[in-house]
Amino acid sequence: MTATVGRQAQAAARANDVWKVYGSGEAQVIALRGVSAEFERGRFTAIMGPSGSGKSTLMHCLAGLDSVTRGTVMIGDTTVTGLNDSGLTKLRRDKVGFIFQQFNLLPTLTAQENILLPLSIAGRKADPAWYDTVIDTVGLRERLGHRPAQLSGGQQQRVACARALVARPEVIFADEPTGNLDSRSGAEVLNFLRNSVREHGQTIVMVTHDPTAAAYADRVVFLADGQIVSELIEPTADTVLDTMKKLDAPVEVGN
Amino acid sequence: MLRATLKSLLARKLRLLLSGLAVVLGVMFVSGAFVLTDTLGRSFDAVFADAYAEVDVNVAAKPKVELSETEGEQVAAPVPASLVERVKAVPGAADVQGVVAADGARLIGANGKVVTSFGPPQLGENWLGESDLVKLREGREPRADDEIVVNAALAKAANVKVGDRVGVLTLAPKKEFTLVGVFGYSGGRDSVGGANEVAFTTGVAQQLMLGKPDVFSNISARAADGTTPEALRDEVSRAVGGGYDVKTGEQLADDASAGLKEGLSFFNKILLGFAAVALLVGTFLILNTFSIIVAQRTRELALMRAIGASGRQVIGSVVLEAVAVGLIASVLGLAAGIGVGALLAYLFGKLAGGLSLAGLGVPPAAVIGAFAVGLVITVVAALLPALRAARIPPIAAMQDVATPDRPLTKVTVGGAVVTTIGAVLLFLGLSGNAGGNTLATILGGVLFAFIGVALLTPVISRPVVALLGAIFSWSVPGKLGRLNSGRNPRRTAITAAALMVGIALVTGVTVILDSAKGSISALAEDTIKAELVISGSASGPRPPSFDPAVLDKTAAIPGVQLVDGEYGDMATVGGERTWVAASSNVAALERIFGAKATAGDISRLAPDQMLLSSDTAKARNLSVGSTVPVQLSRGEARTYTVSGIYESSQLTNPVVLPPQAAADFAIPQPIQGFVQLAPGTSVGAVQPQVERLLADSPEVSVADRAAFIKQQTSQLDTPLRMIQILLALAIVIAVLGIINTLALSVLERTRELGLLRAIGLRRAQTMRMITVEAVVISIFGALLGVVVGTGLGAAVVRALKDEGITDLVLPWGQMVTFLVLAAIIGVVAAVLPAIRAARINVLGAIAHD
Numbered sequence A: 001m002t003a004t005v006g007r008q009a010q011a012a013a014r015a016n017d018v019w020k021v022y023g024s025g026e027a028q029v030i031a032l033r034g035v036s037a038e039f040e041r042g043r044f045t046a047i048m049g050p051s052g053s054g055k056s057t058l059m060h061c062l063a064g065l066d067s068v069t070r071g072t073v074m075i076g077d078t079t080v081t082g083l084n085d086s087g088l089t090k091l092r093r094d095k096v097g098f099i100f101q102q103f104n105l106l107p108t109l110t111a112q113e114n115i116l117l118p119l120s121i122a123g124r125k126a127d128p129a130w131y132d133t134v135i136d137t138v139g140l141r142e143r144l145g146h147r148p149a150q151l152s153g154g155q156q157q158r159v160a161c162a163r164a165l166v167a168r169p170e171v172i173f174a175d176e177p178t179g180n181l182d183s184r185s186g187a188e189v190l191n192f193l194r195n196s197v198r199e200h201g202q203t204i205v206m207v208t209h210d211p212t213a214a215a216y217a218d219r220v221v222f223l224a225d226g227q228i229v230s231e232l233i234e235p236t237a238d239t240v241l242d243t244m245k246k247l248d249a250p251v252e253v254g255n
Numbered sequence B: 001m002l003r004a005t006l007k008s009l010l011a012r013k014l015r016l017l018l019s020g021l022a023v024v025l026g027v028m029f030v031s032g033a034f035v036l037t038d039t040l041g042r043s044f045d046a047v048f049a050d051a052y053a054e055v056d057v058n059v060a061a062k063p064k065v066e067l068s069e070t071e072g073e074q075v076a077a078p079v080p081a082s083l084v085e086r087v088k089a090v091p092g093a094a095d096v097q098g099v100v101a102a103d104g105a106r107l108i109g110a111n112g113k114v115v116t117s118f119g120p121p122q123l124g125e126n127w128l129g130e131s132d133l134v135k136l137r138e139g140r141e142p143r144a145d146d147e148i149v150v151n152a153a154l155a156k157a158a159n160v161k162v163g164d165r166v167g168v169l170t171l172a173p174k175k176e177f178t179l180v181g182v183f184g185y186s187g188g189r190d191s192v193g194g195a196n197e198v199a200f201t202t203g204v205a206q207q208l209m210l211g212k213p214d215v216f217s218n219i220s221a222r223a224a225d226g227t228t229p230e231a232l233r234d235e236v237s238r239a240v241g242g243g244y245d246v247k248t249g250e251q252l253a254d255d256a257s258a259g260l261k262e263g264l265s266f267f268n269k270i271l272l273g274f275a276a277v278a279l280l281v282g283t284f285l286i287l288n289t290f291s292i293i294v295a296q297r298t299r300e301l302a303l304m305r306a307i308g309a310s311g312r313q314v315i316g317s318v319v320l321e322a323v324a325v326g327l328i329a330s331v332l333g334l335a336a337g338i339g340v341g342a343l344l345a346y347l348f349g350k351l352a353g354g355l356s357l358a359g360l361g362v363p364p365a366a367v368i369g370a371f372a373v374g375l376v377i378t379v380v381a382a383l384l385p386a387l388r389a390a391r392i393p394p395i396a397a398m399q400d401v402a403t404p405d406r407p408l409t410k411v412t413v414g415g416a417v418v419t420t421i422g423a424v425l426l427f428l429g430l431s432g433n434a435g436g437n438t439l440a441t442i443l444g445g446v447l448f449a450f451i452g453v454a455l456l457t458p459v460i461s462r463p464v465v466a467l468l469g470a471i472f473s474w475s476v477p478g479k480l481g482r483l484n485s486g487r488n489p490r491r492t493a494i495t496a497a498a499l500m501v502g503i504a505l506v507t508g509v510t511v512i513l514d515s516a517k518g519s520i521s522a523l524a525e526d527t528i529k530a531e532l533v534i535s536g537s538a539s540g541p542r543p544p545s546f547d548p549a550v551l552d553k554t555a556a557i558p559g560v561q562l563v564d565g566e567y568g569d570m571a572t573v574g575g576e577r578t579w580v581a582a583s584s585n586v587a588a589l590e591r592i593f594g595a596k597a598t599a600g601d602i603s604r605l606a607p608d609q610m611l612l613s614s615d616t617a618k619a620r621n622l623s624v625g626s627t628v629p630v631q632l633s634r635g636e637a638r639t640y641t642v643s644g645i646y647e648s649s650q651l652t653n654p655v656v657l658p659p660q661a662a663a664d665f666a667i668p669q670p671i672q673g674f675v676q677l678a679p680g681t682s683v684g685a686v687q688p689q690v691e692r693l694l695a696d697s698p699e700v701s702v703a704d705r706a707a708f709i710k711q712q713t714s715q716l717d718t719p720l721r722m723i724q725i726l727l728a729l730a731i732v733i734a735v736l737g738i739i740n741t742l743a744l745s746v747l748e749r750t751r752e753l754g755l756l757r758a759i760g761l762r763r764a765q766t767m768r769m770i771t772v773e774a775v776v777i778s779i780f781g782a783l784l785g786v787v788v789g790t791g792l793g794a795a796v797v798r799a800l801k802d803e804g805i806t807d808l809v810l811p812w813g814q815m816v817t818f819l820v821l822a823a824i825i826g827v828v829a830a831v832l833p834a835i836r837a838a839r840i841n842v843l844g845a846i847a848h849d
């Protein structure tokens, strides 16, 4: 099944019949089996699925962190597939933002330096108005001079979010950004991500296995066994949970 | 526990290999030194056994002045020819021969230059005919007084052939001879032990090599059948009476060899000194590696504690790792040392004119030294990290290991205490208050100073690294690199300290030698009032000399005001071995060397009078009018009366004798000549005339004063280069340390590097970041080294003030070179770790646990 585009907006990221195979022979694992999907500009999309369903793999392939076995990936109008290392580096630097589950920050740099790092690496200056907006939205103004070790886990993730946002990338990929946080800090981070989409038109693709987190998104794509199996627009925690239960059922029968 | 240790050891092969390499190099030095000296020692044994193979008993006179190997060439006293008959009369003595064999027969080669020798003697002998050992290869024996034969090695070196007219310098100035034959030794050898030999007819040999007719250097005899050498020795000894040394050939070979071995053991000690430096640096390196490994294994070790391992077991596991590394490093170091020892022995043999080497020997000392040093150093260095590992609480297994920034107070206080101890020891040693242990006290002081400064380095590193790093902060990778280098002050500090040691020593030695050079040339420039100087640069133990007739002829050149020829000899003055000089023109002391009389008259000297420097007079408690017995290298002891005392300076000799005394010197020819010109005389006009006069004295040349001073002070350049080369090894080890630290840091920061790459850091930028980190560390180390080295050097220079090193000369150029070198070292050291960092797989790094 192929996820369809809800509105006729141009896609910020697109996967076209993407296959990903790890290893060979006995040890072969097919992580993605012909995934095609589009992630529209200005929307917050969640990728849901049980553990091992290929969520992270899909995200890595979309973001140019990993190569695909077959198929093509595009970010904006750039074809990611086939880029060499420096092309990929440039793509990541200029078009993509990342928020990982943990270890997002360089311990030697202050929060502010971490936030500005992608820009300074690229040799660009931050737009001061946008920088101020981001800092205020994340609510970190008092903590800018702190080092990661002096920040709580939630604060660290917010710094990571600010870092991803400040460069205004084509798309931000977040892999379980709240996976390591308590529910309150998690909610803060998710609210912040949703606001940046609603108010500033940022595109975000978030991988999660938590229905509550997925409910913050505009759209949820369900992955099972390396394939897109379902989709929800304007999800709620309940509808996501229901869909997940339905997806789980045949797997349990299979076992 | 053992299994777990071995497994973790295998998992860390690479990092341990790097730190092990430091031990390997140190051990290599230690075992190499022993192998070299053992091999050379046995080679010398063989050479002398060979040289005296045809001698059963040897009779020689006791030397007039006994010198040790390091004091110079000892001159054997001659035995009268009449003694030969007495030995012949001894029953059981066969083949009794009067032998002339003395060092100092210098052949002038086809290129007009004297054939030089580093070490092996240049023997002038009487031709004793062919034997089992000696065979003429070409031509015939010398029959007339102007005929000589030479050994094949010398003929080759001089590029001369039978029939050539060749010049030979001996006690007498240059004389021409016809080369009538070339001889070699059994077994196709060109020489015994690389010696150059010129054989004259007996009368000529006596005159030219011993200075008088009817004397021999020694008498050799063979024991007739049925007589043992020992029995014959005792018989001969009785026959010749006291006053002579009668020895068997075996004893003679042992004595000769023992003399050389004394020199070798000195050499050995120097090599071991450098090994110690290398090992000190290696210790820092190992300490660092194990610290990092323990830090990286914190979780693992904590888990072990959590599941019941005792603190002692944790220590045991770290120490066991150290033992394994130490053992492997010792074995490799020993193997490398044997190789290096063999190579050096080979080079030495070549340099010494073809010394045929005895088989390579690996003495027990090399093996014991290798393992003791390798194991002990490694285990000692790993001990601190092991103790720290034992203090890891089990809870650390559950916590996130943000390497806690341990306070530096303890280290700093410790460093201050150790540095102070070092400074006190240095002060005691340098001020001469250390009793009989001056050298040990100074070395201990230097060692403590190094360790103390190394302990202080973490504190110093913060501001200095921040400052240094500021230079690189203009780019993002530079800034990240700078931050990384300041990240773990201890690690940065030890890595830098390792580099410090080598650079500090080189800087210190350079400061001392440059100051010595500067002081001497300043003094010489201020005092020596001679426009031209005749001298040669020594190419072996024997100083070059020239024909004394040149002095008078030079004095006759128009415009020449004063000429002085300087002679020198190691003599026994009042029972003490002392360097004595004789001046062809005593007035030169005041007029050329600016000496000031403190007592008596120093402007003239009667044949039985002597002058003393004020230091000598004071030390010996002598004054004008005192009488002093003097035994020179030749002749009988004579008593001289002190007629004047002059103020000591760097340019004056302890004792000055009248020119007549020079005839009894080991080298009865002037070794330096000073020419003072009348005001207004052109140096350029006189110099070529003197040069012409020196045509028959090819060992020396005439130079203007500036060139002479430069030539004199440049003699210090050779030891300086040698020390620099040997200390370069310590620097190489320090470079390994930087590579090691960086490689470990890169490993430790895999995830960070992945993150940086994920958010867009290019490969080249990644490499630049690592390079900046390395450069900051190495420049920091070099800076420390330059500062500490200058301090040490300046302290020594101060202490040597009374020895005439009055000017402190700081080698700014060298210091800048070291800093630039350090930057290059940093770049080089960063290459591998940087490539490794740039190659990190982004995805793998992010998933890295």
Ligand SMILES: Nc1ncnc2c1ncn2[C@@H]1O[C@H](COP(=O)(O)OP(=O)(O)O)[C@@H](O)[C@H]1O
Residues within 6 Å of the ligand: A022, A023, A029, A030, A031, A049, A050, A051, A052, A053, A054, A055, A056, A057, A058
């Ligand atoms: N580097 C890899 N090598 C082999 N198999 C892998 C690798 N990475 C992921 N996989 C496999 O691919 C499948 C999908 O993994 P992943 O995308 O991480 O799942 P999710 O993020 O949904 O939990 C899993 O079966 C996993 O074991």
Ligand SMILES: [Mg+2]
Residues within 6 Å of the ligand: A055, A056
């Ligand atoms: Mg995942």
